[in-house]
Structures are given as C-alpha cells and as structure tokens.
Amino acid sequence: MRHGFLRICRWLDRLTTWICASACAVLTGAVLAIVILRFGFDSGFVKLQNLAGYxxxxxxxxxxxxxxxxxxxVRVEVLSERLPAGYGRVADWVALALFIVPVFGLLVWAWLPDLAYSWRIREGAIETGGLGGIFLIKSMLPLAGALMILQGLAVLLDPRLTDQ
Structure with missing residues (x-):
C-alpha cells in the first residue's frame, strides 16, 4: 500500500512539474508578447494580460x-547543528502533524464553498473583454492544498527523500 501511495505521489509530482513548466513557458511568452505589442506596436490585449496573470x-x-x-x-535551523542526527526527521513529522495537514486541510475545506459557487456560475473575467475561466484558476488553490498534504506524507514515507 505504501509503494502504491508513493507511486501515485510521484506521478502527481511529475504532473505538477509539467504544469509548472507549462505555466512558466506561457507566462514568459505572454509577457514577451505584451511588451512587444505595447512598446513595438502601441497596442495590447486584455486577454493576453489575463493569460499572463492566470x-x-x-x-x-x-x-x-x-x-x-x-x-x-525554508527551514529555520538555528539549533539543528547541535542536536542529534534524527532531529530532522522528528522536526519533519512535527511540522507535518502540526502545520502542513491542518493548515492546508483547512484551506481546502474553507475554499470549497466558494469554488463550488464559482463553478456553478462558470465565473468569467472581471474586465470587459477579458479571458474567461476564472473558476479553473480558482480550482488550483484546493488542488495545491491537497498536493501539499500528499507530498508532505510522501516525503516522510519515501526513504529516498529522507536526507533533503
């Protein structure tokens, strides 16, 4: 069961990596196009600016x-150099139990009603002529919260990720 869970987490990590790389490429292209259009041709598109923001x-x-x-x-490791070698694992378990799971679990739980409403009305652009689909972007917040919990558990359960 542990190996199956870790396999799913690795697949989700690869998917997350691909989405982040794609978003970075889209962001770079959109900002480059915005700059060229604005300063080269004295024009612009609201949808292109929305794409960069999304x-x-x-x-x-x-x-x-x-x-x-x-x-x-980010870790604040002021005392870790003086503590035993197993301190890092214990600190990771405490951080997962006290911070990652409750905080991101609350984020997912508290965001779901707003997300359901956004999906129900198919929330679109704020600006006139803007790019629609804000409900899709809003879906990324609970997705990231769930991924944080899963990846936190995977880091604790995967022996290859122990010494990071």
Missing part, C-alpha cells in the same frame, strides 16, 4: 508542492 497564479500556487517534494522549503 499562468503566474498557477505557477505560484503549484510551486508549493513542487518545492516541498524536493526539499526546497
């Missing part, structure tokens, strides 16, 4: 589970 939002929120899986999260 891709930035997706990249930012999905970077959290991506970073956690790779051990890139």
């Amino acid at each position: 891709s930035f939002a997706v990249l930012l929120i999905l970077s959290l589970p991506y970073c956690l899986r790779r051990g890139g999260h």
